[in-house]
Amino acid sequence: MTSVGSGYDLYVSTYSPDGKIFQIDYANKAVENSGTCVAIRTKDGVILGVEKLVPSKMLEKSSNRRIHHIDTHIGVGISGFLADARQLITRARDEAKQYRQVYGQPIPIKVLSQRIASYNHVYTLYGSVRPFGCSLIITGIDQYGPQLYMVEPSGSCIGYFGTSMGKGKQAAKNEMEKIKFTEISTRDALKEVARIIHTVHDEVKDKDFELELGWISMTETNSVHQLVPQNLFEEAEAFAKAAIEEANQ
Template identity: 55%
Template sequence: MTSIGTGYDLSASTYSPDGRIFQVEYANKAVENSGTVIGLKVKDGIVFAVEKLIHSKLLVPEANKRIQTIDRHIGMATAGYLADGRQIANRARDEASNYRETYRTPPPLTELVTRLRLYVQAYTLYSSVRPFGCSTVIGAIDKNGPSLYVVEPSGIAYGYNGAAVGKGRQLAKTELEKLKLSELTTREAVFEAARIIYLVHDDAKEKEFELEMSWIGDESGGIHLPVPKDLHQEAEQKAKDALENFD
């Protein structure tokens, strides 16, 4: 057996001689092969945008959503295996509901992320299970203001001002770093998010995709909701025009 994976990649509970857990690395590869997901934390809220790749023209439009509501003020977007993302979303809803019942107050995002990353990390410890093949971008507005986190397949969670996961994450991160996120409104962030998603998709023109977007902020009354259709369509059109000018 060697340390390149042979023999050491059969179980999530087995380390290679150089301290790697290959099952977790394979889970990260599943995320990298998925459509790009970005999250923006701006001065008055959170914006999510997803490049949802369309693998068949027979699929019903707007089905199999990758953005889900966890609590009234909490939203989540996932990159990777869709079924794994739904399982994590269901767990997050259970944890949010449990917090509300116990403390009679909306769950703060930091507490929910702590519980969620412990749940994800548990799936890297036992040979009878496999790690989740998805990364989760989760954001909210709570008593601490807007906050945004990414929970990775290893169970680690980072707080971000702007996050990107999936196939086009490197280019998306480069574009996010150019923005003054703390000065943007959620409405302005919607246009920037659409532009970035269309820009990173440019390398995969052979596949069609749907742009999925949602927001939490003053515009939505502090509730996680899909971006209104008229604004969504306007943002898409501006993104297409910007891409043509870029080309």
């Protein structure tokens, strides 16, 4: 029995007297302790950026990735436990593959997001399991245009023009509220995402981090999800660092 949950956190299927499921709160806390993930939906695409915290200097640069491909037209950003997220990514790839086999076309982003959200929700119903300790931001382009959804451990699935999760999510949301999402271009949004992540990074508590950027655009990538090319990545990171130096002067 814990002092926080007072015994109501022993099973995920148990509600507390005030209507809470404590294990879902604990899963959300795991997400909040992870690196910040930011996504912006533009008029022709979606930009995804992740603050990948580096716990050791011996860590290989390409490992521990937090941006992954689900299908050619879908990318995912992760905050929370990587082991839990890996299971959801595998599930998402299976769903996308099955949808193609059955219907002969790419899976819509909303359909995939809702299926993963339903899968998450199942893990909040039975005492023998626990919620996934991670959240996903699912981005892509389908027949309805650019799409951006966030799936949370509770099974919540909501579409956004811009959203964030992780340690600096509130500060990132404050920065994103200044953006005109229907007017900004993909390349400009790329720089904004890099700037926001560098701005919300806490240099005192987390000294080392790597920036990861992924994008999908109807004009830049021909509606295929990719990691941002090195030249554009360096340009966006240089812009972010210059903006922070200017703000600190």
